[in-house]
Amino acid sequence: MRSKKMTGGLERAPHRSLLQALGLTREEMDRPLIGVVNAHNEVVPGHIHLNTLADAVKAGIRMAGGTPMEFPVIGVCDGLAMNHEGMHFSLVSREIIADSIEVMATAHPFDGLVFIPNCDKSVPGMLMAMLRMNIPSVLVSGGPMFAGSARGKGADLITVFEAVGKAKRGQMDQAELDELECKACPGCGSCAGMFTANSMNCLSETIGLALPGNGSIPAPTAERIRLAKHAGMRVMDLLAKGIKPRDIVTEKSVHNAVTLDMALGCSTNTVLHLPAIFHEAGLDLTLDIFNQVSRATPNLCKLSPAGTHHLEDLHAAGGIPAVMTELVKKNLLHLDVLTVTGKTLGENLADLKAAVTDHEVIRPIDKPYSVEGGIAVLYGNLAPDGCVVKQSAVAPEMMKRTATARVFDSEETASKAILDGKIKAGDAVVIRYEGPRGGPGMREMLTPTSVISGMGLGSDVALITDGRFSGGTRGAAIGHVSPEAAAGGTIAYVREGDQIEIDIPARRISLLVDDSELEARRKSMPLVRKEIISPLLRRYARQVTSAAQGAVLSAE
Structure with a gap:
């Protein structure tokens, strides 16, 4: 047994003495x-x-x-x-x-x-x-956790996040939001x-x-x-x-x-x-x-x-x-x-003797919600190493769309623009410098995605980021864009007003800018270098690998 390194033999008497101090016999x-x-x-x-x-x-x-x-x-x-x-x-x-x-x-x-x-x-x-x-x-x-319930409808944490957008657009009053806040998460x-x-x-x-x-x-x-x-x-x-x-x-x-x-x-x-x-x-x-x-x-x-x-x-x-x-x-x-x-x-x-007892919750294999799985990985000049979307939570009209880039270098600036009503149908909110290295830490984007849904834009607006999303995100939320902006990925060179073509069935995502223009941007647009105050985050940013590799730490 491994533990004999700590408990066995004459020379382990001091070790056993310490274990005796725990009350072990x-x-x-x-x-x-x-x-x-x-x-x-x-x-x-x-x-x-x-x-x-x-x-x-x-x-x-x-x-x-x-x-x-x-x-x-x-x-x-x-x-x-x-x-x-x-x-x-x-x-x-x-x-x-x-x-x-x-x-x-x-x-x-x-x-x-x-x-x-x-x-x-x-x-x-x-x-x-x-x-x-x-x-x-x-x-x-x-x-x-058990699901919550408010005013006769099922609720969970994501319901509350999306309710912020509804309250912002006047679709929900403060009293209803307060009630939802209290009832959406009923316990451990x-x-x-x-x-x-x-x-x-x-x-x-x-x-x-x-x-x-x-x-x-x-x-x-x-x-x-x-x-x-x-x-x-x-x-x-x-x-x-x-x-x-x-x-x-x-x-x-x-x-x-x-x-x-x-x-x-x-x-x-x-x-x-x-x-x-x-x-x-x-x-x-x-x-x-x-x-x-x-x-x-x-x-x-x-x-x-x-x-x-x-x-x-x-x-x-x-x-x-x-x-x-x-x-x-x-x-x-x-x-x-x-x-x-x-x-x-x-x-x-x-x-x-496992068997399905409710075929609405678990569909029969020959009558699925869709013939493909819930996640898709997209490739293209915007994400040569790939990016990820939960296609099972994307509205049909957003599965294939060309959208206008609205570019932000942080989650906070993007969230403010969404809440201030500056994002319109047909836009693609691009949030960059939020990847594993550039964030650092690859922050989740639940606030902007849930506000987009809460404001009724989930079927009309895409969100594209080198950061990641909460598991509670729904809509055309495309994350893990790799290489990330901080590593010189194409997402660093997207400009306001660029057109981005999204084709989830074909697993493609493309920035509709020709190669010569992209090369010129690489030479003229410097990468954003954030000041990182935390020593831990500085070490992490130096060691972390791409999201395409699981954002593991390099052993080098």
Whole structure:
């Protein structure tokens, strides 16, 4: 056992003395030591209840003969960090989470790990650490929030963001906005739609690193507590069988993850996180695979923001296993991949007798919402290395459009212009210098996209950025433009009034400016260099790679 580096032999008497100071007995030291990575804090609604789940995980570990040892990691609420300087630190936190777990689990050599994340960066950060450490591990998330309700209509956080635009245009009064604010987020859990946190929690289940139910069981339920106990027991079984994360994560499981991503209509942020996660396993996930799989995978679900359903509806309809049973009908999944149950994906589905119970929430494979998956990667002279759009949330009239560029060098200036009514139908709001390096930190653009929708422009205005979008974004929101402006990408040389051709079905995005003019602009238009005050952000900007590579940090 790894933990014997810390507990075994005569020369480890000082180490055992320190463990005795924790109240551990020699019997507990002789058992496998299991690190319990808990992202609990009193800031993030998705994390406020994680201590309850940590207690359940520890109970499961003890029931199975192990000794749990809990330690914390940070977590950022993207909603609270939105549209101010805090958002510079959100994506950065993913790397800090992974690194801090490596520190704790190497300095204190645990025999196994159970990871308890929930929100946007804690899930991919923990999965990155899991694959990097490669010791027996299970992930069990905090689960989704229940949807809210206001004036007889379903609501979630995105409803409130979009309501700001409605209030601005006089479509909603202050009293209604106040009521919505109070009722949209009724309690603990990750925000109720298929936003980034829930996307990653569902895909963790699909990859095989979390137990069935991880993605959809609502947060404040006894079922979620039972799942956490089972996660604690499962890690002990994985330890006994010698099954490690990299035994589970293979090229086949990568394909399964992207397939479910397309069927569910997940957040565009999965295109940022999946390459970073699989990079830790030595697997190369290029943007091309998203288009290849999307072409072959029908979109079976339209959860908020693409539709009106929420995660609780998906769970009631059979959850992720039910979605997978539909995909199996067209042989779209590899069923022979291993999972943390110790069984293959096919065996899990057979044991669960998974089936769809509501074909409005999970469409039959032969009657999908669309014949292609939820995400598309576009290429062209504006994005030679690619950019990403959640096509399942784009209005039909915006799937193919030539728009007039309205150019902004920051999210704040763009948001002000939108709120001041300066953006009109037919415009393409271009927000640049918000990429991984140029932001720095690749801020999410939920405020401008939600205000565009709230002001009734979602079917008439595109938003194009080298930054990224919240999983709650809908409309023709095209992000991750690569290379980014700060790296000298074409987006740095777009001018006010340029025409941009968007053709999502053809996977094309083009700046309608000839090559000679672009070359002249490259020589005459200097790149914007932002002053970066934070030492952390300065280091990050120097080390971060392109969004097309998952915005991982360079090892150089």
